[in-house]
Amino acid sequence: MEMLNIDSLKAIIDDAQSIVLTVHVNPDGDAIGSMLGMYEALLQQGKNVQMVVDSPVPHKFSFLKYADRVQPPEALQSLEQPDILLVLDASTFERIGKVGEVCKAPIYNIDHHISNTKFAAGLYLVPEFAATGEIVAHLCEQWHWPITPSMADALYLGIATDCGFFKFSNTTEHTLRMAALCVQCGARPQVVSEHVELTSMNRLAIMRKALANVEFPHDGRVGIIALDEELMALAGDDTDGYVDLVRNVEGVDVAVLLKAVGPKTTRVSLRSKATDVNQIAGHFGGGGHIRAAGCTIQLPLEAAKAELLKELP
Template sequence: MSKNCSLAETGELLKAAKKLVIVSHVSPDGDTLGSSLALMHALRALGKDVIMNVDDDISTVYSFLPGIQEYRRFGADETIEADLLVIIDASSADRAGNAMEVVRPGAVLNIDHHKTNTRFADYLYLDSDAAATAEIIYALLLEMGTEFTTDIATCIYEGIYTDTGSFKYSNTTSKTMETAAALLKHGVNPSLVSDNMELRSRSQVEMLRKVLETLTFLKDGKIAYIEIAPELYDRNVDTDAFISYPRYIEGVEIALLFKQPEENLTRVSFRSKEIDVAKIAVSFGGGGHKKAAGCSIYAPMKEAEKIVLQAVEDLFV
């Protein structure tokens, strides 16, 4: 069980450590990457030794983020000593990939905004009301007295931009907009972020065309799902936005995206209009928010689809 930390206590933990490993969650999105990179820049400015890790591939769509090249993927046989292991935007230990096996930390700190958090770390700062973990990082760096650079501000802004669906999702609050406005004062170029995040490569559009051919409806159109088969999967193609297509079809209440990046691993994304899909994700060891969640099923895609879709269909009995 984690010790709940205040923002000030979280800042003190970070300041006390000399060597830190910062981990972004698997299937990395803009929030986990932007939040982690902003924290990296701030801690390195304090003279800290910081290693960046994600146990997954990073889409090239995020290549504009300052410091993105600092990420590395740990080998299973590695051992890394650190004072503090900091896991960002992950609600459960499995979302950290192999970091908790590779890193030998003095303690594990988890900074998160998911209400489904399983309290797996030694120390936890959790704000489930925050629109994004990046919003938490902004408040944390203010608490720590960080001098905001354009690089730090850009990373935080991108994280908030991602998790609010470019400021259009229902989690966007007045606090969110005030934070974004403050970041602009530190040199953020909104068009740089939006242009990069909205840019679509030819390979992405070509994949989307093939993925949309898999669109399937269940329960009189209340459930819709799409698939990225192993032979179609390409780690260099960002597919996070694909789920928006079944999500916004009239009559669809739950949308799912299945993709198989490895032989016995299937990533599942859930989206809904009102139904709490986080409960389904948690039942499979994942987590997330009421209307946006995900999990990993250690099985081939067709096998994973069978058990997940049955759980989703049971909601409409």
């Protein structure tokens, strides 16, 4: 594994003619935004580029240009192997799902997660940046690659969603500057926020049921919101924002979202104001950032909650 700098990363991209882009499963705004931004940038450089992801693009991101070009892993079976597989916003090989099994090209990784396992042949890691979208915007600026209005929308989406629309502690001067660069290049903050925050009556009904069982253990320092299998069947992958329902409660340091994705599998999202939740997620084989992390516990929801509480302060 080689730690790449900005020059060695550009040399690898320059040398590659065919590139497959991918991101982590269950992609969020940063994954989709950074991928679409990089996709259009590479098209402008004359590259043969494909986007392949082992999960559908969430509907709320479908307003972005080229979102309809994202293909499932099966599409790779009918394509020639690319020169490189460029992985964005994923910190482990497992996080890219079936794409890693199907695509045998050398893997290069652009990421901002401090928990990155250095799984790629080459890694460009900037953990001080709030989002991979921030990295891509920075690369375009440094390499003098034009940022079109559609790229700007995508990269702004990535930046804004991964720092809580500039509310989280990972928001820095550079984060704001890259967001401003996107706006200067044509990003539409109001359009992005309207699509990201758009909700439905069904989602509100699910939230109401989930809030009926919110818990505040550890003297109120921890807030837990849980979606059992019944609620997950209704919610699907649309669970963004649920953890913030308890994160913003006065006195809560660590907010937890538990999702029963199977009879013996619970997916966990952690957010905090002071505690290092990356370390807690790491105990269960996960990771992320100091203030935002996640993991999967191979236990039923209630048992997973019990084990998690043992690790929480």
